[in-house]
Amino acid sequence: MNETSTETLSVVVERELPHPPEKIWRALTQPHLIEEWLMKNDFKPVVDQRFNLHADWGTVDCQVLAVEPNKTLSYTWAAYGLESVVTWTLTPTSTGTNLRMEQSGFRPDQQQAYQGAKGGWPRLFAALEQVLARTD
Amino acid sequence: MPNAHDVLFRTLADPTRRALFERLCREGEKTVAALTARAGISQPAVSKHLAVLKQARLVRDRHEGRQTHYRAQLRALAPLIDWTSQMAGFWQSRFDHLEDLLKRMDQ
Helix, strand or coil: CCHHHHHHCCCEEEEEEEECCCHHHHHHCCCCHHHHHCCCCCCCCCCCCCEEEEEECCCEEEEEEEEEEECEEEEEEECCCCEEEEEEEEEEEECCEEEEEEEEECCCCHHHHHHCCCCHHHHHHHHHHHHHHCCC | CCHHHHHHHHHHCCHHHHHHHHHHHHCCCHHHHHHHHHCCCCHHHHHHHHHHHHHCCCCEEEEEEEEEEEEEEEEHHHHHHHHHHHHHHHHHHHHHHHHHHHCCCCH
16 A cells, blocks of 8 residues: 555656756756746756746745766755655766656655655555555 | 645644544544544534635535534545646656757757
8 A cells, every 4th residue: 555655646757868967957047048948947956956937827935955966966846835855866877868857746655755745645655555446 | 727626735734634534534524523533623613724725625524403413525626636647747748848858959
Protein backbone atom coordinates (compact mmCIF):
# COMPACT_ATOMS: atom_id res chain seq x y z
CA MET A 1 0.00 0.00 0.00
CA ASN A 2 2.79 2.40 0.88
CA GLU A 3 4.69 1.69 -2.29
CA THR A 4 1.60 2.34 -4.37
CA SER A 5 0.94 5.65 -2.72
CA THR A 6 4.56 6.72 -3.17
CA GLU A 7 4.38 5.92 -6.85
CA THR A 8 1.09 7.57 -7.58
CA LEU A 9 2.09 10.76 -5.75
CA SER A 10 5.19 11.34 -7.77
CA VAL A 11 5.32 12.55 -11.35
CA VAL A 12 8.24 11.62 -13.59
CA VAL A 13 8.84 12.99 -17.07
CA GLU A 14 11.98 11.88 -18.87
CA ARG A 15 13.30 12.64 -22.35
CA GLU A 16 16.35 12.01 -24.48
CA LEU A 17 17.49 15.36 -25.85
CA PRO A 18 20.08 15.84 -28.63
CA HIS A 19 21.85 18.60 -26.70
CA PRO A 20 24.79 18.61 -24.27
CA PRO A 21 24.04 18.86 -20.50
CA GLU A 22 25.74 22.28 -20.29
CA LYS A 23 23.27 23.77 -22.73
CA ILE A 24 20.25 22.24 -21.02
CA TRP A 25 21.59 23.44 -17.68
CA ARG A 26 21.52 27.02 -18.98
CA ALA A 27 17.90 26.61 -20.03
CA LEU A 28 17.07 25.29 -16.54
CA THR A 29 18.91 27.97 -14.57
CA GLN A 30 18.97 31.29 -16.46
CA PRO A 31 15.87 33.37 -15.66
CA HIS A 32 15.33 34.74 -19.18
CA LEU A 33 15.56 31.20 -20.58
CA ILE A 34 13.39 29.65 -17.84
CA GLU A 35 10.73 32.19 -18.73
CA GLU A 36 10.67 30.95 -22.32
CA TRP A 37 9.68 27.39 -21.50
CA LEU A 38 8.34 27.43 -17.94
CA MET A 39 7.20 30.71 -16.34
CA LYS A 40 8.30 34.22 -15.42
CA ASN A 41 10.67 33.98 -12.48
CA ASP A 42 13.40 35.45 -10.30
CA PHE A 43 15.41 32.24 -10.06
CA LYS A 44 19.00 32.16 -8.75
CA PRO A 45 20.97 28.88 -8.69
CA VAL A 46 21.93 29.27 -5.03
CA VAL A 47 20.97 26.79 -2.31
CA ASP A 48 18.31 28.14 0.09
CA GLN A 49 17.45 30.94 -2.33
CA ARG A 50 13.71 31.59 -2.50
CA PHE A 51 12.09 32.46 -5.81
CA ASN A 52 8.69 32.66 -7.45
CA LEU A 53 7.27 31.43 -10.69
CA HIS A 54 4.46 33.50 -12.12
CA ALA A 55 1.77 32.37 -14.53
CA ASP A 56 -1.61 33.79 -15.41
CA TRP A 57 -3.23 31.15 -13.14
CA GLY A 58 -1.15 32.07 -10.10
CA THR A 59 2.20 32.01 -8.37
CA VAL A 60 4.38 29.11 -7.33
CA ASP A 61 6.60 29.64 -4.27
CA CYS A 62 9.92 27.87 -4.52
CA GLN A 63 13.16 27.43 -2.65
CA VAL A 64 16.36 25.96 -4.05
CA LEU A 65 17.37 22.73 -2.30
CA ALA A 66 20.31 21.48 -4.36
CA VAL A 67 22.48 22.74 -7.20
CA GLU A 68 25.11 20.62 -8.90
CA PRO A 69 25.96 22.34 -12.19
CA ASN A 70 25.14 20.33 -15.30
CA LYS A 71 23.96 17.40 -13.17
CA THR A 72 21.13 18.06 -10.73
CA LEU A 73 18.86 20.87 -9.67
CA SER A 74 16.20 20.58 -7.03
CA TYR A 75 13.69 23.03 -5.59
CA THR A 76 10.53 23.04 -3.55
CA TRP A 77 7.33 23.81 -5.41
CA ALA A 78 4.44 25.16 -3.36
CA ALA A 79 1.18 25.97 -5.07
CA TYR A 80 -2.41 25.71 -3.94
CA GLY A 81 -1.33 25.04 -0.39
CA LEU A 82 0.43 21.89 -1.44
CA GLU A 83 4.17 21.37 -1.18
CA SER A 84 6.24 19.22 -3.45
CA VAL A 85 9.83 18.94 -4.61
CA VAL A 86 10.92 19.20 -8.23
CA THR A 87 14.22 17.51 -9.07
CA TRP A 88 15.98 17.73 -12.42
CA THR A 89 18.63 15.16 -13.30
CA LEU A 90 20.87 15.48 -16.36
CA THR A 91 22.75 12.39 -17.53
CA PRO A 92 25.07 12.59 -20.56
CA THR A 93 24.42 10.03 -23.30
CA SER A 94 26.25 9.24 -26.54
CA THR A 95 23.82 11.46 -28.45
CA GLY A 96 23.15 14.20 -25.93
CA THR A 97 21.44 14.16 -22.57
CA ASN A 98 18.81 12.22 -20.72
CA LEU A 99 16.75 14.82 -18.89
CA ARG A 100 14.60 13.58 -16.03
CA MET A 101 12.15 15.62 -13.99
CA GLU A 102 10.61 14.18 -10.88
CA GLN A 103 8.02 16.04 -8.87
CA SER A 104 7.21 14.32 -5.65
CA GLY A 105 5.00 15.37 -2.87
CA PHE A 106 3.80 14.13 0.43
CA ARG A 107 6.31 11.34 0.80
CA PRO A 108 7.07 10.79 4.47
CA ASP A 109 10.77 10.21 3.76
CA GLN A 110 11.06 13.61 2.12
CA GLN A 111 9.11 15.44 4.75
CA GLN A 112 12.32 16.86 6.24
CA ALA A 113 12.97 18.74 3.04
CA TYR A 114 9.69 20.60 3.14
CA GLN A 115 9.76 23.99 4.77
CA GLY A 116 6.53 24.53 6.54
CA ALA A 117 5.00 21.13 5.87
CA LYS A 118 3.90 19.61 9.12
CA GLY A 119 3.68 15.96 8.24
CA GLY A 120 -0.06 15.85 7.84
CA TRP A 121 -0.24 15.06 4.15
CA PRO A 122 1.34 11.58 4.27
CA ARG A 123 -1.07 10.56 6.99
CA LEU A 124 -4.00 11.98 5.09
CA PHE A 125 -3.03 10.10 1.97
CA ALA A 126 -2.49 6.91 3.91
CA ALA A 127 -5.97 7.29 5.36
CA LEU A 128 -7.34 8.13 1.94
CA GLU A 129 -5.82 5.05 0.33
CA GLN A 130 -7.35 2.83 2.97
CA VAL A 131 -10.75 4.36 2.52
CA LEU A 132 -10.63 4.23 -1.27
CA ALA A 133 -9.57 0.60 -1.13
CA ARG A 134 -12.64 -0.06 0.98
CA THR A 135 -15.12 1.79 -1.22
CA ASP A 136 -14.02 0.23 -4.53
CA MET B 1 -5.53 24.12 -12.70
CA PRO B 2 -9.09 24.49 -11.57
CA ASN B 3 -10.33 26.29 -8.53
CA ALA B 4 -11.59 23.08 -6.95
CA HIS B 5 -8.01 22.23 -6.00
CA ASP B 6 -7.57 25.58 -4.39
CA VAL B 7 -10.58 25.16 -2.12
CA LEU B 8 -9.70 21.59 -1.25
CA PHE B 9 -6.09 22.29 -0.44
CA ARG B 10 -6.88 25.39 1.57
CA THR B 11 -9.51 23.52 3.54
CA LEU B 12 -7.24 20.62 4.36
CA ALA B 13 -4.16 22.75 4.98
CA ASP B 14 -5.35 23.42 8.54
CA PRO B 15 -4.03 20.58 10.76
CA THR B 16 -7.00 20.61 13.16
CA ARG B 17 -9.48 20.50 10.31
CA ARG B 18 -7.51 17.80 8.57
CA ALA B 19 -7.45 15.75 11.77
CA LEU B 20 -11.25 16.00 12.05
CA PHE B 21 -11.65 14.94 8.45
CA GLU B 22 -9.22 12.04 8.85
CA ARG B 23 -11.14 10.81 11.85
CA LEU B 24 -14.38 10.84 9.90
CA CYS B 25 -12.63 8.94 7.10
CA ARG B 26 -11.26 6.32 9.47
CA GLU B 27 -14.09 5.93 11.93
CA GLY B 28 -17.19 6.76 9.91
CA GLU B 29 -20.08 8.94 10.95
CA LYS B 30 -19.71 10.91 14.18
CA THR B 31 -21.67 13.50 16.15
CA VAL B 32 -20.19 16.92 16.93
CA ALA B 33 -20.07 15.91 20.60
CA ALA B 34 -18.10 12.74 19.84
CA LEU B 35 -15.67 14.67 17.66
CA THR B 36 -15.22 17.35 20.31
CA ALA B 37 -14.48 14.78 23.01
CA ARG B 38 -11.16 13.94 21.38
CA ALA B 39 -10.36 17.06 19.36
CA GLY B 40 -8.77 19.08 22.16
CA ILE B 41 -10.72 22.20 21.17
CA SER B 42 -14.13 23.60 22.13
CA GLN B 43 -17.38 22.44 20.52
CA PRO B 44 -17.96 25.82 18.79
CA ALA B 45 -14.46 25.56 17.31
CA VAL B 46 -15.18 22.02 16.10
CA SER B 47 -18.48 23.19 14.60
CA LYS B 48 -16.70 26.01 12.81
CA HIS B 49 -14.19 23.61 11.27
CA LEU B 50 -16.99 21.26 10.27
CA ALA B 51 -18.79 24.14 8.57
CA VAL B 52 -15.69 24.86 6.49
CA LEU B 53 -15.36 21.18 5.60
CA LYS B 54 -19.02 21.12 4.64
CA GLN B 55 -18.58 24.16 2.41
CA ALA B 56 -15.78 22.34 0.60
CA ARG B 57 -18.17 19.36 0.30
CA LEU B 58 -15.73 17.22 2.25
CA VAL B 59 -18.38 16.30 4.83
CA ARG B 60 -22.14 15.98 4.90
CA ASP B 61 -24.34 16.54 7.93
CA ARG B 62 -27.47 14.73 9.04
CA HIS B 63 -29.77 15.92 11.81
CA GLU B 64 -31.27 13.40 14.18
CA GLY B 65 -33.17 14.81 17.12
CA ARG B 66 -30.92 17.37 18.73
CA GLN B 67 -27.74 15.78 17.40
CA THR B 68 -25.95 16.55 14.16
CA HIS B 69 -24.01 13.69 12.61
CA TYR B 70 -21.13 14.28 10.20
CA ARG B 71 -19.85 11.95 7.54
CA ALA B 72 -16.80 12.22 5.21
CA GLN B 73 -17.58 12.68 1.52
CA LEU B 74 -14.83 10.87 -0.29
CA ARG B 75 -15.93 11.89 -3.74
CA ALA B 76 -14.80 15.42 -2.92
CA LEU B 77 -11.24 14.17 -2.87
CA ALA B 78 -11.26 13.20 -6.54
CA PRO B 79 -9.35 16.33 -7.61
CA LEU B 80 -6.50 15.33 -5.29
CA ILE B 81 -6.32 11.92 -6.91
CA ASP B 82 -6.12 13.67 -10.27
CA TRP B 83 -3.19 15.80 -9.14
CA THR B 84 -0.51 13.52 -10.55
CA SER B 85 -2.12 13.17 -13.97
CA GLN B 86 -2.63 16.93 -14.18
CA MET B 87 0.97 17.64 -13.22
CA ALA B 88 2.23 15.02 -15.69
CA GLY B 89 0.34 16.81 -18.48
CA PHE B 90 1.72 20.14 -17.33
CA TRP B 91 5.33 18.93 -17.39
CA GLN B 92 4.95 17.16 -20.75
CA SER B 93 3.90 20.45 -22.34
CA ARG B 94 6.76 22.29 -20.56
CA PHE B 95 9.21 19.74 -21.94
CA ASP B 96 7.85 20.49 -25.44
CA HIS B 97 8.54 24.20 -24.89
CA LEU B 98 11.98 23.40 -23.52
CA GLU B 99 12.82 21.35 -26.62
CA ASP B 100 11.73 24.23 -28.84
CA LEU B 101 13.90 26.61 -26.86
CA LEU B 102 16.93 24.31 -27.03
CA LYS B 103 16.62 24.19 -30.83
CA ARG B 104 16.72 27.99 -30.94
CA MET B 105 19.61 28.38 -28.49
CA ASP B 106 23.29 28.57 -29.46
CA GLN B 107 25.56 25.80 -28.23
